[in-house]
Amino acid sequence: MVAVLFSTTIGLKCEKHEIVVECSGCEADCNNLQKVCPLVCNGIKACQCQTNFARDLTTKKCVPISQCKKSKTKREVDPCAAITCDAEEFCKAFYVPCVVAPCPKIGQCMPKRIERG
Incomplete structure (x- = not known):
């Protein structure tokens, strides 16, 4: 069994736990897991975190949602x-x-x- 570390499309290489999307709004990040955004389809491909992953704004990497630090004051x-x-x-x-x-x-x-x- 081979693990896929990168998702690619012509001219675009995504990092681990990212996928190439054609239609995107905004992706969830560890500071805001509940983002609600319009879906934008403009023909421009982009890398976005996979399902059940969120962007860590410190490292800029996609991490499992369970690794996002929980806010105790929210x-x-x-x-x-x-x-x-x-x-x-x-x-x-x-x-x-x-x-x-x-x-x-x-x-x-x-x-x-x-x-x-």
Whole structure:
């Protein structure tokens, strides 16, 4: 069995744990594993960390997410705290799809159910 250390395409050589992508937005890094970015397809190939890897901003290398240092001061923020809904609505938090878990939540106003007797 041969391990592939580099991913290549014409004129582009990626490092270990990177892949060549044609459509990219922004990749996760150890400081922000929950980046939500638009997908950009401009025909320019680039190297990006593989799934379950994130960019270590100190070494500029892709490392397993488990090796990223966890922030002890970061707390989950209630996404509904900054949203004001109408009287007939309530705020519900939803997870946003993302590449690297845990995914962030957003708040959205939803209609209240009306009980009928």
